[in-house]
Amino acid sequence: MTVQASLAGNGRELTIKIDGRFDFSAHQEFRDAYEGVSSQVNCYTVDMGGTSYLDSSALGMLLLLRDHAGGDSADVTIVNCNQDVRKILTISNFEQLFKIQ
Amino acid sequence: MDAIRILIADDNQIDRMVLSRIVRNQGHEVYEVANGVEAIEGYSSFRPDLILMDVMMPEMNGKEATRHIKANAGEDFVPIIFLTSLTDAQSLADCLGSGGDDFLSKPYNPTILQAKISSFSRMRQMHQTLQHQRDMIASNNEHLMHEQQVAKAVFDNVAHDGCLSADNIRYMLSPLSVFNGDVLLAAQKPAGGMHVLLGDFTGHGLPAAIGAMPLAEIFYGMTAKGFAIREILREINLKLKGILPVGFFCCAVVVDLNIERKNASVWMGGVPDCYLLRNNGKVETLTSRYLPLGVLSNEQFNDDLTEFPMAEGDRLFLWSDGILEARNQNGEMFGEQRLRHIFDHAHAELDVFEQIQQQLAQFTAGSERDDDTTLIEVRMLQESIRTDLDMHLDSGPLSGPIDWEMEYRLGPDTLKNFNPLPLMIHIMMEVPGLRAMGGQLYTVMAELFSNSFEHGVLGLDSSLKNSADGFVQYYREREKQLQVLQQGHIHITLSHQGDGRSGALTIRIEDSGAGFDYGGIQGQKNPYSGRGIPLISQVCESLNYLGKGNIVEAVIRWPVSPDKRTH
Numbered sequence: 001m002t003v004q005a006s007l008a009g010n011g012r013e014l015t016i017k018i019d020g021r022f023d024f025s026a027h028q029e030f031r032d033a034y035e036g037v038s039s040q041v042n043c044y045t046v047d048m049g050g051t052s053y054l055d056s057s058a059l060g061m062l063l064l065l066r067d068h069a070g071g072d073s074a075d076v077t078i079v080n081c082n083q084d085v086r087k088i089l090t091i092s093n094f095e096q097l098f099k100i101q
Numbered sequence: 102m103d104a105i106r107i108l109i110a111d112d113n114q115i116d117r118m119v120l121s122r123i124v125r126n127q128g129h130e131v132y133e134v135a136n137g138v139e140a141i142e143g144y145s146s147f148r149p150d151l152i153l154m155d156v157m158m159p160e161m162n163g164k165e166a167t168r169h170i171k172a173n174a175g176e177d178f179v180p181i182i183f184l185t186s187l188t189d190a191q192s193l194a195d196c197l198g199s200g201g202d203d204f205l206s207k208p209y210n211p212t213i214l215q216a217k218i219s220s221f222s223r224m225r226q227m228h229q230t231l232q233h234q235r236d237m238i239a240s241n242n243e244h245l246m247h248e249q250q251v252a253k254a255v256f257d258n259v260a261h262d263g264c265l266s267a268d269n270i271r272y273m274l275s276p277l278s279v280f281n282g283d284v285l286l287a288a289q290k291p292a293g294g295m296h297v298l299l300g301d302f303t304g305h306g307l308p309a310a311i312g313a314m315p316l317a318e319i320f321y322g323m324t325a326k327g328f329a330i331r332e333i334l335r336e337i338n339l340k341l342k343g344i345l346p347v348g349f350f351c352c353a354v355v356v357d358l359n360i361e362r363k364n365a366s367v368w369m370g371g372v373p374d375c376y377l378l379r380n381n382g383k384v385e386t387l388t389s390r391y392l393p394l395g396v397l398s399n400e401q402f403n404d405d406l407t408e409f410p411m412a413e414g415d416r417l418f419l420w421s422d423g424i425l426e427a428r429n430q431n432g433e434m435f436g437e438q439r440l441r442h443i444f445d446h447a448h449a450e451l452d453v454f455e456q457i458q459q460q461l462a463q464f465t466a467g468s469e470r471d472d473d474t475t476l477i478e479v480r481m482l483q484e485s486i487r488t489d490l491d492m493h494l495d496s497g498p499l500s501g502p503i504d505w506e507m508e509y510r511l512g513p514d515t516l517k518n519f520n521p522l523p524l525m526i527h528i529m530m531e532v533p534g535l536r537a538m539g540g541q542l543y544t545v546m547a548e549l550f551s552n553s554f555e556h557g558v559l560g561l562d563s564s565l566k567n568s569a570d571g572f573v574q575y576y577r578e579r580e581k582q583l584q585v586l587q588q589g590h591i592h593i594t595l596s597h598q599g600d601g602r603s604g605a606l607t608i609r610i611e612d613s614g615a616g617f618d619y620g621g622i623q624g625q626k627n628p629y630s631g632r633g634i635p636l637i638s639q640v641c642e643s644l645n646y647l648g649k650g651n652i653v654e655a656v657i658r659w660p661v662s663p664d665k666r667t668h
Contacts, residue, residue, distance in 0.1 A: 024304075056303045056422075060348030063396065067347045072401075091422075092352070092371040093392045 001026050005033040014041045019050030022058040030061050044069050049080035054088045104128045108149035110140040112158045123211045137161025144170045152181045164199035171200045178228040180221035260317030263288045269480040271454050281473035282309030288324040291543035294360045296324045300353040301421035315340050326523040327543045330357035331404040338402050341395030350395040354419045360482050366406035373422050376444055380414045384444045411481040423473040430468045454478045501533045506596035513586050534659040541640045549610050549653055557614030558589040589613040609654045616650030
């Protein structure tokens with residue numbers, strides 16, 4: 001499992017890419033990915049192109065990110081989900097909280 | 102380096118004195134002995150940190166003494182360095198083979214001796230630290246296990262089995278499920294029927310167990326007081342949102358099984374698809390429509406229920422993701438397809454519940470079980486289960502309110518979106534003698550109140566309910582009237598008189614409606630309406646309509662005479 005963060009759009013867009021299993025072991029790395037960056041960021045993208053699996057603590061981490069990004073006014077998009085990951089997000093009805101593409 | 106205690110065992114007095122002088126000069130404390138037997142005794146009495154041992158000694162040689170001392174030392178590490186004038190490789194190797202840790206050749210070189218002493222001293226310290234840490238971990242673990250047992254005992258009292266043992270329920274739940282985050286609750290509603298909740302908290306261990314406690318308390322407490330499932334859901338969501346940190350939540354499926362109306366109202370948030378297996382083998386899929394409990398604020402929370410008509414024998418199968426994610430030896434998951442397969446091949450002789458258990462056990466055989474496979478089957482019954490609680494009245498007069506009266510007047514805005522029944526029931530339950538009649542009191546109150554509200558305040562015509570179509574139309578009309586309600590009221594008066602061993606409760610409900618001709622109501626019997634009144638007559642000593650038919654007065658006496666307890 002690896003977590004990579006990259007800034008774009010003049011430091012306003014943060015993309016966090018997660019490869020491998022996204023579970024509790026990613027907790028610290030995932031938090032570091034968005035907590036360490038400048039407060040200018042107002043648009044977040046979570047790239048799950050390389051994510052093979054998602055568990056409920058990963059869903060919890062996504063909620064933490066959403067909270068960090070402003071709660072109900074947060075702009076968080078989840079992209080490139082494979083079928084399994086998409087299914088887990090759908091069961092949890094996370095499309096009501098995140099833009100999923 | 103800190104001074105340590107050193108035991109020197111050598112039968113040659115000169116050699117011993119030389120060695121002793123060197124070691125003392127380096128600041129260590131020394132105890133001298135002259136043979137192996139004395140060395141063993143010296144180890145016990147002096148408790149040295151390190152032993153310098155001659156190989157050849159009378160009485161008992163160094164190797165033999167070493168074996169004894171090492172055995173006595175048990176888990177403690179006592180470095181033993183052999184002193185020898187032998188130089189051939191085999192002899193030196195034999196020294197280490199008999200349990201020694203190192204050797205030192207005569208004549209002694211003080212620099213090498215000092216280096217060896219400090220090296221073994223470090224090693225001994227490291228060993229002690231390790232031992233200490235290991236003991237601490239072991240004792241912490243024991244402590245934790247004990248705490249979990251206590252927590253589990255407390256949890257079991259709060260989240261008791263409820264009515265999970267009812268005839269129409271079968272379930273599978275790991276004994277330590279509270280620590281894997283799964284909760285399974287079932288409670289009978291005061292007016293018959295039941296509420297069932299299957300929940301799955303994020304994470305494992307104590308955080309999951311902590312969230313489960315208020316959930317269970319709210320679920321059982323509010324169900325017993327007659328709250329509707331939507332109100333219970335809202336309260337649970339509010340509570341969990343308030344106490345759980347962001348990122349922790351509870352996926353849940355909640356069912357309100359209405360046996361009289363033959364339907365199930367289901368709310369699902371964040372749980373995988375569940376199934377409704379019909380009598381005829383047809384399978385319907387129930388899908389989560391909402392976010393898990395504890396994620397959204399109550400303003401955003403959606404408590405809409407999906408209604409499924411259920412015939413007698415239709416069964417609901419509910420589970421958490423544990424079943425789907427149970428793994429076999431190769432790490433493969435049990436998955437939705439295998440589960441669905443069982444249902445698609447269901448027939449009358451096949452016990453689906455048992456099939457799931459069997460196939461799951463076969464699938465996971467040989468792999469380490471995750472052990473959070475929670476499953477429940479809820480079957481629709483022909484008739485409500487009503488258990489009369491036996492009154493456990495102590496001899497001696499009962500305390501509690503005996504002579505009291507209360508009035509409660511509800512205006513249109515209150516009537517629109519507030520259910521006064523739980524509060525009313527709560528007040529009645531303060532009378533110990535009425536407690537055992539909770540279910541019947543609820544039925545009476547619910548029936549009388551909804552009659553006054555629907556026919557009186559809203560002015561709905563009960564004859565609409567004479568046909569199945571009209572029944573639907575009736576509820577549509579009710580919804581419409583409720584939206585536009587602007588005036589009207591209901592005035593509830595409760596009063597109680599008694600002597601502590603028996604008593605009478607009078608319920609009087611007056612509404613602002615036009616009333617009705619109550620002359621012929623007792624004889625009326627049709628399958629859709631009027632069901633309530635005969636039922637109430639059975640419980641009440643008297644039931645009378647007054648005024649123009651907009652006032653109803655019921656009197657309930659306790660203790661209940663035996664012939665009235667049969668249903």
